[in-house]
Amino acid sequence: MKGNEALAEAAIRAGCKCFFGYPITPQTEVAAYLAKKLPKTGGQFVQAESEVAAINMVYGASAAGVRCMTSSSSPGISLKTEGISYLCGADLPCVIINVQRGGPGLGGIQPSQADYFQATRALGHGDSRVIVYAPNSVQEMVNVVNNAFNLADEYRMPAMILADGLLGQMMEPVEFPETETAEVKKPWATNGHGGSREHNIVNSLYLKPDVLEKSILERDKRYKDIEAKHTTAESFLCDDAELVIVAYGATARVCKSAVNASRAKGIKAGLFRPVTLWPYPKKELVAASSNAKTLLTVEMSTGQMIEDVKLAIECKKPVEFYGRTGGIIPTPAEVLAQIEKITKTLDMEGV
Amino acid sequence: MNTNILIAGFGGQGILFAGKILVYAGLMAGKEVSWLPSYGPEMRGGTCNCSVVIADDPIGSPLVTNPDVLMALNTPSLEKFIDFVPAGGLVIVDSTMIDASAIEAAKAAHTDLKIFAIPATELADGNDLAGGANIILLGKLIGETGLISDEHFKAAVEKVVPASKQKLRDNDMRAMKMGASYA
Known part of the structure; x- marks a missing residue:
């Protein structure tokens, strides 16, 4: 359907x-x-x-x-x-x-x-x-x-x-x-109501x-x-993740493919997916990213949800952004390239 | 197993229909499936494509960017997508609709792909199956990959084509078998 x-x-x-x-x-x-x-x-x-x-x-x-x-x-x-x-x-x-x-x-x-x-x-x-x-x-x-x-x-x-x-x-x-x-x-x-009560006004x-x-x-x-x-969210391989991707909707599916591909390469990436955007699942995100060194927000925009991500974790960790916009859907390969770029920097810094 | 399939051609060649048959057949076989059309102005006679994923595990991206199987029904589609097919991939093209030079160029440039050229439109027209080139090619796809059983294909056709059009159902079965047995 x-x-x-x-x-x-x-x-x-x-x-x-x-x-x-x-x-x-x-x-x-x-x-x-x-x-x-x-x-x-x-x-x-x-x-x-x-x-x-x-x-x-x-x-x-x-x-x-x-x-x-x-x-x-x-x-x-x-x-x-x-x-x-x-x-x-x-x-x-x-x-x-x-x-x-x-x-x-x-x-x-x-x-x-x-x-x-x-x-x-x-x-x-x-x-x-x-x-x-x-x-x-x-x-x-x-x-x-x-x-x-x-x-x-x-x-x-x-x-x-x-x-x-x-x-x-x-x-x-x-x-x-x-x-x-x-x-x-x-x-x-x-x-x-057939006159059974006072009339309501909206x-x-x-x-x-x-x-x-x-x-x-x-x-x-x-x-x-x-x-x-009433906050709802889903975490995928976040427990040991050094890099937690935050994405919602269709983009989260693309990112899930990218996370699987990066795990196959031995990179510890995870995915946090908010299901409710308001209210934003702040405490769920804090918990999911507790072991992360960096977060990466992926959106089909120039960067909007990233603000809620930063607010949720109170800017305690770096939050990177990757997005495509105007009707272009990011590919798993593009997201994987971002994951590799970020984790490479982490390794070089020896954080 | 996770098979990413891209079907591409002109609007009107039954691109989305072929994808629908494939995805319903996958569903009947108990697989995870997704079907994503290109939608928009290109559907008015221009190029059109659809992504189909048939997998054992829940599907990540439903958008197929590197198809394991490419089914191309016109020259622009073959030229646009063949570079994205990974090594070992399967390419099935309608040689009635696609310039011979484009097919030769594709074969020369991609020796690591299995490329099958079938005169599907000609076969369809000559066998009272006009408009059935898409299903002939789909038959070849099924024959080469073994992705779908005859039984599930039949069930999918019955799901998509209404019972009042029994002739079309029969034609689809015939076209599929013709494609599958095309050497």
Whole structure:
């Protein structure tokens, strides 16, 4: 199954009832699949007139208490950011998919990871955060969709799946596990109640600073709770590694091949792969790199996640960077060359 | 075992389809598999390729940069990718579509590769299999590597080609066998 289709099928199985989107390469199959299948499961598929319209339809559906989703690729996500901030401000859950392509501007249509800063810092203005999952296989795309819906509902906030064109377009075998769709009560939802209670209001406008501050601080407590409880990461051969590579998504697969190749040459390299980008798995990274002399961040960008790596280890060790961008995927051979270059320097310094 | 396969040609030659058959057959055989198309403007009649990995262990990079097996269906694809095939690699080309001079040049420059030139398009056209050159070449690939059994190939064809198109299913089986037995 194609990655994009797997995302869509997983959403249906997670109980997504509404999808609003606007076509863009390389995520089009998400919408195409849902257009065909979602109405058959009692859901609604709407192709909106624009990305801005789509995200605001998500706001409406979410306010009514419905599990809903939108999907786009980099330039389209930029258009959605105003709406995402409103969703954060109104404490509304939803899932947003970004199958990244090259940027800035219209960029290109080949895979990229250059939206890291946007996904982890700037999906909306204000003190807003969005949970960000970065799967690295078609199977993991399936697994994180359900988690994203559940966490979004539990914490009343948007969650993003940050994929890329490679993961969206590739086919791999996939299994759909029996998912536990958490039945979250939504007493705040603006749905029909036959006059049985006070009416609910969903809003992000607070003109009195003290009221606004209180709402922000209450939300921030939830953010802190997520940071404490919901980081996910994977370590591969990190225990004895002198060089720990940090990479996520499709790039992590390339790096895994490079790590295997370097181990075959007797070089002690390992791979640390964050699955959640926000919250960032800081303590997991510190533990995984405890024996490392140097870290190497590999990204399909000019260097964005490297800042979180440095923050996580508090700059206590050198962090090198290697990246390709604009739609170019680094090859295992290129990464291996970087590993060899760095470990050679380490040997020469006799560190 | 980890086999990296690159299939390349023009859009419309069934590049992605051949890859799909291969990857489903690998799946039926219980292998780890991945299929990655080139997507984008090049698909509108320009060059097109797809990476297929069939492996015993979980697959790292699904992007094939150094193919153990290269299947080329046009001249630009052969010239673009042959330098990336490691020594001992297998190259299968459609000699109806590829300039004889390009094939001779490839054979002269890469004596460490096994290069098979098959007039697949001609064979397909002459045997009522128009459009089946991709599967004839795939047959040769299977014959040379033993990567896929007939049974798994058949199961893959049945997965990808709907039952309502039984004629096409039969044609694919015939084309595969023709390629596999081509000397």
